[in-house]
Every structure is written in C-alpha cells, then in structure tokens.
Amino acid sequence: MPKKVDAAKNRSTQIVTVIGMSESVEAELLSTMKKLGIVRAESYNKLGSINYWSLDWKKAYPDVRSFRTPESLGLPSKLMEWTVSDVAKAITASQAACTDAVIKKVYKRFPGKDNNNTRKDLCKQLKSLAFLDNPLLHRLVRKEFQRGHSWIKNQIVYQQGGYSCRRLYRNTYQLEIAGLRRGKRNQIIVRSNRKIKGQIRLIYNQLLSKFEVHFLVNHGQVVIPAKLRNIGLDKGYTEAFYDSDGQAHGKELGKVTTNKSVRICAKNRNRGKLWTLHRKLEKIDPAKSARILENNLTRKT
Numbered sequence: 001m002p003k004k005v006d007a008a009k010n011r012s013t014q015i016v017t018v019i020g021m022s023e024s025v026e027a028e029l030l031s032t033m034k035k036l037g038i039v040r041a042e043s044y045n046k047l048g049s050i051n052y053w054s055l056d057w058k059k060a061y062p063d064v065r066s067f068r069t070p071e072s073l074g075l076p077s078k079l080m081e082w083t084v085s086d087v088a089k090a091i092t093a094s095q096a097a098c099t100d101a102v103i104k105k106v107y108k109r110f111p112g113k114d115n116n117n118t119r120k121d122l123c124k125q126l127k128s129l130a131f132l133d134n135p136l137l138h139r140l141v142r143k144e145f146q147r148g149h150s151w152i153k154n155q156i157v158y159q160q161g162g163y164s165c166r167r168l169y170r171n172t173y174q175l176e177i178a179g180l181r182r183g184k185r186n187q188i189i190v191r192s193n194r195k196i197k198g199q200i201r202l203i204y205n206q207l208l209s210k211f212e213v214h215f216l217v218n219h220g221q222v223v224i225p226a227k228l229r230n231i232g233l234d235k236g237y238t239e240a241f242y243d244s245d246g247q248a249h250g251k252e253l254g255k256v257t258t259n260k261s262v263r264i265c266a267k268n269r270n271r272g273k274l275w276t277l278h279r280k281l282e283k284i285d286p287a288k289s290a291r292i293l294e295n296n297l298t299r300k301t
Helices: 023-047 057-065 077-109 113-125 129-133 135-144 253-284 286-296
Strands: 007-020 155-158 163-169 172-178 185-191 200-205 210-223 233-235 241-243
Touching: 023 057, 023 077, 023 155, 023 185, 023 200, 057 077, 077 113, 077 135, 077 155, 113 129, 113 135, 129 135, 155 172, 163 185, 253 286
Parallel strands: none
Antiparallel strands: 007 185, 007 210, 155 200, 163 172, 172 185, 200 210, 233 241
C-alpha cells in the first residue's frame, strides 16, 4: 500500500435526466428560470464590481435585496437567496484566481530573501480594498480581474432544504422541489443510480429540449503515493500535450481549434456586415433596421 502523503476528495458532477413531470410543472419551472435569470444578471452586475473585493457570499443577499426584492418578480425569498449565493460563490472563486495570479507576479517582481517583507506586505493588502491605494497592485488586479456577466436563464439552484428525494424503483427517484407557492412542491421523476442529496442544479438543456439535475458526488479520498515519477510536458497546438515518454495527448486539439476559429471568424465577419447595414438603414428605413436588429443581431439563436 503506497504511503499517503496528502488527502484530497475525489468529487465529480453527476448529471441525471428528468423523465417525468406534468405540463403545469414544466411551465412553472421555465417561468421561474426566466425570473431567476434576471436575478442572476443583476447580481453579477452589482457584486462583480471591484468594490465588492473579498466578498463574503453569506452576506451577499441583503446587498442584492436592497434594489431587487423577490416580491417584484413573484419569487419565493429562498429561491432568490440561493441564486444570489451561487453567483457570489462564482465571483469569490474568480477573485481568488485573480489573487493567485497577482501573487505570482509579485514574487517574480520582488525575488530573494531581501524582499520577503515587501512581498508579505503586498500579499496582505490583496486581502482587502487596501490594494487600491497601491498603484502597482491596483494595476495588476485590474489587468487580471475579469468582471463577470451572466445571460443564463435556464437553471434553478436548490439547497438541501428546498427539495426531498424518495426512491420509487431501483434507478428511479421522485424529487419534490420548492415551487412558487408556499407549502406546495412540484414533483419530478429522475433516472439516477444513487440518491440525490446536497445542493442541486435543475437545468433546462435547450439543445436536447429536456430537463437535467446536476449534483455533486463524493467518491472518497485520493491516495497519493510518496514517490512520484517526474514527467516533462510540452504544450502544443497540434496536440494538447507531448510528454517526455514520447506520447501525445489530445491529438485532435489543433484540428478542432482551427475549425472553431474559422467558424467564429466567419460568423463575426457576417455580423459586422449586418451591424453596418443596421446603422445605415436607421434613418433610411427604420422598420427594416429594427427587424435586422431583432432577428439577426441578438444573442438568441
């Protein structure tokens, strides 16, 4: 048995398909997703600002509720709170990634033992908005931090208290999820090989025109051996990686990337022509200009 030198949880997201629900439940879920899409977009615009650096996701809901109440959209308070918390967690993860990248640049800019106190002081400032007064840190954070936006209108987040799971058959479960009316839950049937628990995400897959439930599964801990063999990796374009043993990984990467680049380039070139035509027709033919804007230049496909 190899010596265990580190402990890491082996987790993965499992996706199960919804195989049964009534038409009224489906209509209510789609309506709720659209309303929560507004909450998600406004939360990103509010909390994604640099002013909410070192955001505590547990305290995010009151800030959003100050300008958007659940009553204004006809939503239960808990559904809105879970969505805001989900957005806040995503923003917090983005800030953590930015902080990690900035710290690496600080260590590269101030190497050696002589600059140890300088590095510690700069890293300490990154934990709060104090870095705004430091021109170097302010510039590095502005360069690394990408403010998020959201156009997602096809999902609902439920915490453990927002649903109950009951087994019907061997691989069939019934979920009773919180609805728009207090005390009334909606029933959906899913096909799954394990009981669903923890936070779940109900998503409407627009490509397949069906509902899916996403949830986290813990497969135990990963055992890392004491001695690991070092392997060199060369990152490429034709293949994703080429290791020191002469084995290629991701051989089709270059072909897939090129095809996607060509497709996006052609699409954006055509959209650019449509934008030019739209602006040209605004004064000459406003009706046609409006049709082009509505039918060809939106995010809906």
